[in-house]
Amino acid sequence: MTAQSANGVRGHLLNLFDGTVVFRVYDAAHNFVDYNLHHSDLCVTIDDTDAYFYHRDDQAILDHAPMTLGMTDDS
Numbered sequence: 081m082t083a084q085s086a087n088g089v090r091g092h093l094l095n096l097f098d099g100t101v102v103f104r105v106y107d108a109a110h111n112f113v114d115y116n117l118h119h120s121d122l123c124v125t126i127d128d129t130d131a132y133f134y135h136r137d138d139q140a141i142l143d144h145a146p147m148t149l150g151m152t153d154d155s
Contacts, residue, residue, distance in 0.1 A: 091115075093124075 091105040094114070102114040130148055134141040143149065
């Protein structure tokens, strides 16, 4: 096994169809590696203008922007 620092690496958190969450890192040729998450307290900064927090009753949700989801003012 080899080790390489992940500090500063840009990638995407993806929820795969089977429910697995991975950290996907693309290279310049658009190839990617999916890393399984084993880190217990990873610090994350969201850098996505399409990311919105929602609060409903006792739920806190992170999802796409209302426009992306097709939500209107009366949704």
